[in-house]
Amino acid sequence: MDDIPLQVLFIALAVLLILSAFFSSSETGMLSLNRYRLRHLIKKHHKGAVRAGKLLERPDRLLGVILIGNNLVNIYATAIVTVIGVRLYGDAGVAIATTLLTIVVLVFAEVTPKTLAALYPEKVAFPATFILKPLLWLLYPAVWVINGFSNGLVRLLGADPTGKTGGDHLHPDELRTVVDEAGDLIPDQHQGMLLNVLDLEKATVEDIMIPRNEIVGIDLEHDMKAILELIRTTDYTRLPVYEGDINNVVGVLHMRKATRFLRGADHDITEKDIREHMSTPYFVPESTPLHIQLMNFQKEKRRLAIVVDEYGEVQGAATLVDLLEEIVGEFSTDGSDGTEEExxxxxxxxxxxxxxxxxxxxxxxxxxxxxxxxxxxxxxxxxxxxxxxxxxxxxxxxxxxxxxxxxxxxxxxxxxxxxxxxxx
Structure with missing residues (x-):
């Protein structure tokens, strides 16, 4: 190396520093990729994302090839700068060269490239895969040996070096934070709806039901004239039908079906007509979580549920509209909502x-x-x-x-x- 011209050594040093910056930025960029956005891009067949996803399937191997390359170029750079220092300054050149190289490496090959990679991981990581993928194949024997020792130590510490047990699944609370932090990417109204969907599991049917004392229903023991007046003037689409007491619910009458017997004269309408056109009641426990009840409404093809407690006593009524309003907010403006502000x-x-x-x-x-x-x-x-x-x-x-x-x-x-x- 003593016979190599200084110009060549400086050029070689510059190339090694560029390679060091490449490996440093690649490491930070690959590990800073948003895994959920990466999966989205992979589903869209983004080539850079597909290559990055393959490399990240085994982070131990990815880190192995990056660190092998980074350490090799840094060691060679140290050897070259030592030779240059000795040639220029004699024995004192070793200390001078080491100090200068440390500063240059930190600024140009570590801090700056890693900062850029952390800020723009996709712009750094995706192009880097063009080099990292074939380099992993080329250096695989060395990576395999080094990973064998390092993975053994990792397992002794109780971890899985392959990263298969860590998982990338989000806890609901973490997902709420993701939605909150989405900013302008998701409109405020949509953010609110997504958060409300996540909050459904925290609430039960009891939280949204109409209390039993506010239920408007048909008491079959009442005078038929009063019943018909209620049917004609109600703002509700469905009315519970009961006998004497709300605990004795026997059916639900849909106003569309009521029109079939309202066409005749009032004195010809009987309790039998109401019973023939009402549907069977749908009872649900008051402790049913809302996300479960939403699926139950869909499964049972129902819009109205009678809410009961553990003793079978009617506590109230819950509708699909009430449940949907927990997600999208108030959207009904008819008279059934009441005229007074709560x-x-x-x-x-x-x-x-x-x-x-x-x-x-x-x-x-x-x-x-x-x-x-x-x-x-x-x-x-x-x-x-x-x-x-x-x-x-x-x-x-x-x-x-x-x-x-x-x-x-x-x-x-x-x-x-x-x-x-x-x-x-």
Whole structure:
């Protein structure tokens, strides 16, 4: 090497530094690839993604060939720069050359290329596969030997060097974070819908049902004139049919079928006509998770479910519309939704809230965190805290919120003003 001209040595050193930068950037770029985007590109038959996916199937081999190449070029670069240093500065040139090479390698062959690769992994990794794939084949014997020793040590530490046990599956909470961080890639409305779908497993039918005291249905023991008036004036498409008590639901009448017997004179219509045109009721437990109930509605071809507790007592009714609104938000504007607002902004940090409003709806609309693991409505929350119906208006503080009861009935609290202490 002493006979080689300095110009040739400098050229060789420059080439080795470029190769070192290539291996450094390749390592960072390949390992920084978004695995889910990579799978998407592979499905679209992106050639660079396909090559990268093949290499990443065995990360131990990929790292082996990259590090072998990187260490070889760095060692050769060290030898060449030592020769250059000795020729130019004598014995002191060894220290000078080592110091300068360390700085050059760090800046031009490590930090800079790795930073660029971390910022633009696909632009670095996909072209690099043109070299890495044949290089792995060429250096496979050396990679196999080195991986044999390193994989043995990895297994002693209780890990799988092939990466087959790690898995790339996302936990639902991690998937929520991915959706949240999607930014402009997913419109806000679509983000909300995706997050609501993920949240279905956290809620049950009990959380969305219409309470039994608010169910509008047909009592067959009522006068037929009153029944027909209800059928003609109702805003609902389906009405539960029961005998005397809501716990005795015997069917569900669809208004489209009701038109078949409403064509005749009222005095000719009998209870038998209603029974002939109603369908069998569909009962579901109140503890059924919403994502399961959505599939059950589809499987059973039903739109209305009667919700029962563990003793078979009717607790309420749930509809497919109620469930879908948990995903897409309120979209019905007909009279069946009621004419009064459940939550009214008083513009001073306080909200006037109907006491039958569910805690989940309040949290969704106001971004609060009222407890949802106990009572389902703020009326129930107040009852649980006060342990009785107060004689008159009163106030209390609970879970970081201030409650002021504004209207109290004989059997329940009807409305209250609520404010978040964190916002005040």
């Amino acid at each position: 939550i009214t902004d008083l513009h001073n940090g306080w909200y006037l809230i109907d006491a039958t409003t569910s805690m989940r709806d309040i949290n969704k609309q106001l971004g609060w965190s009222l407890p949802t693991d106990g009572p389902k409505t703020i009326n129930g929350l107040a009852f649980e805290y006060l342990e009785s119906i107060p004689d008159g208006p009163c106030s209390f503080t609970l879970k970081g919120y201030r409650f002021e009861l504004t209207r109290i009935g004989d059997t329940m609290i009807e409305s209250m003003k609520v404010s978040s202490l964190a916002d005040s």
